[in-house]
Amino acid sequence: MKKAVEKICVPVARSRSRTPVATYSSQYRRTASPPRDQYLRYYEIARKTEKKPKILITGGLGQLGRSLASIYKFMYGEDSVILSDICKRPENVTELAPFQYLNIMDRNAIEEAIVNNNVDTIIHFSALLSAIGEANVPLALQVNCQGVQNVLEVSRIHRLKVFIPSTIGAFGPTTPRVSTPDLTIQRPRTIYGVTKVFAELLGEYYFEKYGVDFRSLRFPGIISDVQPGGGTTDYAIQIFYDALKYGKHKCYLRHDTALPMMYNDDCMASVINFLSTPSTKLSMRTYNVTGISFTPAQIAEAIQRVIPHFQIEYDICPIRQKIADTWPQSLDDSTARQDWNWSPEYDLDQTVNIMFKLLSKKLNIPLPFESYKEEPRTKVLESLEQNVSPAFITSLAESTPKVATL
Numbered sequence: 001m002k003k004a005v006e007k008i009c010v011p012v013a014r015s016r017s018r019t020p021v022a023t024y025s026s027q028y029r030r031t032a033s034p035p036r037d038q039y040l041r042y043y044e045i046a047r048k049t050e051k052k053p054k055i056l057i058t059g060g061l062g063q064l065g066r067s068l069a070s071i072y073k074f075m076y077g078e079d080s081v082i083l084s085d086i087c088k089r090p091e092n093v094t095e096l097a098p099f100q101y102l103n104i105m106d107r108n109a110i111e112e113a114i115v116n117n118n119v120d121t122i123i124h125f126s127a128l129l130s131a132i133g134e135a136n137v138p139l140a141l142q143v144n145c146q147g148v149q150n151v152l153e154v155s156r157i158h159r160l161k162v163f164i165p166s167t168i169g170a171f172g173p174t175t176p177r178v179s180t181p182d183l184t185i186q187r188p189r190t191i192y193g194v195t196k197v198f199a200e201l202l203g204e205y206y207f208e209k210y211g212v213d214f215r216s217l218r219f220p221g222i223i224s225d226v227q228p229g230g231g232t233t234d235y236a237i238q239i240f241y242d243a244l245k246y247g248k249h250k251c252y253l254r255h256d257t258a259l260p261m262m263y264n265d266d267c268m269a270s271v272i273n274f275l276s277t278p279s280t281k282l283s284m285r286t287y288n289v290t291g292i293s294f295t296p297a298q299i300a301e302a303i304q305r306v307i308p309h310f311q312i313e314y315d316i317c318p319i320r321q322k323i324a325d326t327w328p329q330s331l332d333d334s335t336a337r338q339d340w341n342w343s344p345e346y347d348l349d350q351t352v353n354i355m356f357k358l359l360s361k362k363l364n365i366p367l368p369f370e371s372y373k374e375e376p377r378t379k380v381l382e383s384l385e386q387n388v389s390p391a392f393i394t395s396l397a398e399s400t401p402k403v404a405t406l
């Protein structure tokens with residue numbers, strides 16, 4: 001897959017289209033104080049849950065699956081989550097939820113996994129992302145449409161709760177690009193976008209017609225320390241690897257290409273909070289969620305505040321640039337804020353700081369100076385000690401570092 005993306009991104013000509021420079025300081029810009037510890041929030045949710053869910057994650061070895069599985073394990077125990085995928089687990093990853101091979105093209109196999117493990121919730125992450133999808137349209141159609149159809153059918157038959165993420169890619173060039181609302185024009189020009197609109201609409205149809213508890217969030221580009229799977233927003237992760245390893249990054253998007261993004265912890269929190277919200281509180285089944293919006297030039301500037309010698313160059317990939325030019329520059333997620341108290345925590349500087357902290361550990365490359373002062377974990381534990389059992393404190397202390405280093 002990686003090879004296919006590289007192939008389509010051999011630069012041929014510089015794109016002439018221009019988008020207005022985005023302002024990073026969105027209406028939701030937050031202060032520079034360290035984000036709250038998400039684990040307190042997860043603990044609260046787990047404590048209030050009457051029946052522990054049993055969750056199957058498809059496409060679980062991709063960018064998003066493993067950290068979500070770790071959090072669910074922390075919340076509801078080792079046997080609460082099953083990760084599945086069609087690829088082998090990476091060699092260096094030892095800490096995983098129970099794992100099994102599952103091809104989402106095989107509906108019987110999905111049913112077998114559901115029935116054998118008494119699953120009540122599917123988190124369907126299997127997909128081909130935007131750039132890789134353009135490189136293999138028939139496969140994108142199969143995985144993103146047939147896969148969704150299989151998952152929804154199985155959810156209907158076995159009365160499952162089902163989460164299928166959507167994306168900013170579900171919008172297109174005729175969509176208002178600044179503060180894009182939940183309900184607006186959706187005429188995407190990528191196969192990824194087309195299949196994601198299909199997933200949103202089919203999921204909502206299954207909800208209306210059969211009462212399937214379908215839920216979806218339109219994610220922006222997600223930034224984490226896990227290598228991404230072939231999207232248009234991937235540069236916003238690669239830039240951190242390159243900054244640490246080489247002190248420079250060659251960006252395939254123009255300097256002024258603004259896109260909405262979100263740090264991984266906020267993404268995980270959005271899924272967990274959304275799925276734990278009672279159905280009665282949801283006014284919609286598909287919501288926008290977002291964190292921050294920035295351009296390559298703006299993230300480069302933020303990186304230079306940590307690594308002053310960092311340099312960015314531009315070598316435009318016409319295919320990815322064309323995709324980015326049709327996507328929103330910022331999202332309006334006010335309905336999610338209103339309906340289920342959605343509230344992201346990480347601004348651009350906090351994202352940069354935590355990314356360097358994680359990658360410096362992962363790649364074993366020291367930072368020029370200590371960039372991130374975290375709330376000491378002992379403080380979080382102290383604040384919990386007043387209310388909860390010693391066994392829980394031990395499990396929190398043990399599980400948290402694993403999530404960060406997976």
Ligand SMILES: NC(=O)c1ccc[n+]([C@@H]2O[C@H](COP(=O)([O-])OP(=O)(O)OC[C@H]3O[C@@H](n4cnc5c(N)ncnc54)[C@H](O)[C@@H]3O)[C@@H](O)[C@H]2O)c1
Pocket residue numbers: 058059060061062063064065084085086087102103104105124125126127128129143165166167168218219220221222223228229230231233
């Ligand atoms: N990462 C982001 O920035 C982002 C943003 C918006 C939406 N999303 C959505 O979130 C979900 C997860 O994204 P991700 O970044 O983890 O994707 P990813 O590309 O990293 O992982 C997708 C996984 O799906 C698996 N897969 C492919 N074909 C399969 C098949 N036939 N059966 C089973 N598994 C198969 C792949 O092996 C891969 O591990 C996707 O639906 C994606 O559209 C992601």
Ligand SMILES: C[C@@H](O)[C@H](N)C(=O)O
Pocket residue numbers: 129130131166167168169192219220221222230231232233234
């Ligand atoms: C935005 C999202 O859907 C994905 N990261 C992509 O670029 O394709």
